[in-house]
Amino acid sequence: MLLSYFVIVGHSMEPSFKNGSFALVSSIPYLFIKPKVGDIIAFKKEDKIFIKRIAKINPPAGGGKKYFVKGDNNKDSLETGWINKKEILGKVIAKI
Amino acid sequence: MIKQVLISTISKILPTKVAYAHCDIPCGIYDPYQAQLAAISIIRMTGMINDLTTSSSEPSFDERKKIIHQISRLTKVKEEHAELCKHEVRILWADYFKEEHLREYPNLHDLVFSIMKHASKARQEINMEESKELLEKVQKLAEIFWKTKSRKVTKIESSSPSGGKIVIPQ
Numbered sequence: 001m002l003l004s005y006f007v008i009v010g011h012s013m014e015p016s017f018k019n020g021s022f023a024l025v026s027s028i029p030y031l032f033i034k035p036k037v038g039d040i041i042a043f044k045k046e047d048k049i050f051i052k053r054i055a056k057i058n059p060p061a062g063g064g065k066k067y068f069v070k071g072d073n074n075k076d077s078l079e080t081g082w083i084n085k086k087e088i089l090g091k092v093i094a095k096i
Numbered sequence: 097m098i099k100q101v102l103i104s105t106i107s108k109i110l111p112t113k114v115a116y117a118h119c120d121i122p123c124g125i126y127d128p129y130q131a132q133l134a135a136i137s138i139i140r141m142t143g144m145i146n147d148l149t150t151s152s153s154e155p156s157f158d159e160r161k162k163i164i165h166q167i168s169r170l171t172k173v174k175e176e177h178a179e180l181c182k183h184e185v186r187i188l189w190a191d192y193f194k195e196e197h198l199r200e201y202p203n204l205h206d207l208v209f210s211i212m213k214h215a216s217k218a219r220q221e222i223n224m225e226e227s228k229e230l231l232e233k234v235q236k237l238a239e240i241f242w243k244t245k246s247r248k249v250t251k252i253e254s255s256s257p258s259g260g261k262i263v264i265p266q
Contacts, residue, residue, distance in 0.1 A: 005110035010117035017117060022103055025115075042115055051115040071117060096103055 001027045001089045006042065006051065012071025013051055016040065017095065023051065027090035035067060035085070040092040043069065043083050051092065058082070126192040128238035129262065134181035135231040136260035138218050141174035142227045143258040178219035181234065185211050188241060201240050207233060231260055238263035 003026045008017045017023060017040075025042040035041060039054045052069035066082045148163055155163070189208045198204055214230040217223060235251070242249045247265040254260045 003110065004113055005106050006113050006115035008117050009114055013117040019117070022106075022112075023115065024106070049113065049115045051117050096106065 001025065001042075003028075004042070004090070006049070008051055012073045013040070013053070014073045016053075016072050017051065022096040023092045024094040024096065025051075025090040026093050029091045029093065030088065035088060035091070041067075041069065042089045042092065043087045044089055045083065045087060049089065126188060126241070128184070128188060128234065128241045129264065131181050131184035131188070131234050132231065132238055132260075132262045133254070134177040134184065135215075135227070135234045136254045136256050136258075136262070137177040138174055138181070138215075139224070139227045139231060139260050140256045140258040141170045141177070142218070142222055142224050145170050145174075145222050146224065175219055178215045181230070182212055182215045185215075185234065185237065188237065192241070193244075197240075197244050200244070204240065207237055207240075211237065235261070235263045 003024065006023045006025055008021050008023060009019065011019050023040075023042075035054055035057070037054050037057060040051060041054060042049055042051050044050075050069075052071055054067050055070045056068035058066045058068070065085055067085070067088070068082050145167060148166060150159060150163065185208060189204075193204060211230065211233045214226055214233055217226040218230050239249055242263070242265045245265070249263050250266050251261040251263055254262050
């Protein structure tokens with residue numbers, strides 16, 4: 001995914017991304033730098049694409065790094081949990 | 097205006113895909129009210145079963161039929177509400193409560209476990225004591241739930257003729 005355009009569905013990334021807002025996502029940044037805590041990323045899980053923020057990164061423990069992703073709307077959002085690097089599609093580079 | 101032009105231009109170049117900002121369900125719909133109402137319904141059903149009487153020690157066939165019918169209906173509703181209570185508590189436990197809540201309320205797992213056991217017992221038996229204890233435990237869970245949202249709580253009397261209070265945010 002060099003560059004993709006997404007409409008956000010759901011409330012868990014509010015106030016950063018409101019339901020119905022748009023985002024540009026690219027995999028190019030992660031060709032040069034590693035995903036870091038605070039990055040908003042698009043990732044694929046069970047054939048669905050989600051947008052969440054990286055909250056924690058665990059140190060490599062045999063199986064490679066894992067990323068803990070969660071919504072910004074802490075009041076009520078379900079935590080998605082740990083994902084692998086290969087599940088990350090790209091970084092949100094612009095909010096429209 | 098500029099934003100609209102930008103969105104329109106980009107969507108002509110790149111197809112618009114959907115990215116979900118939620119997991120299983122949309123956010124913001126957790127509430128322990130239903131679990132408490134279910135526990136109150138169990139108390140009511142248990143009370144109504146206990147209150148059933150016959151006109152004599154040897155009631156007629158018609159009277160027996162009516163009582164059996166009534167017990168069946170009350171038991172069915174009691175069963176349903178015990179399962180509903182467990183279902184609602186399971187959702188709060190699995191989907192709402194997070195690690196940070198557990199650190200703040202370390203007895204949360206024990207409380208949920210206890211609710212499951214009391215709900216099962218209240219379903220299996222005609223046991224008013226168990227039913228009341230179930231409500232008490234669910235009220236405690238409701239208090240914790242609202243505290244995690246920094247809300248003060250109050251108890252209001254339910255509309256059930258058998259009584260039972262509901263913890264709600266102030």
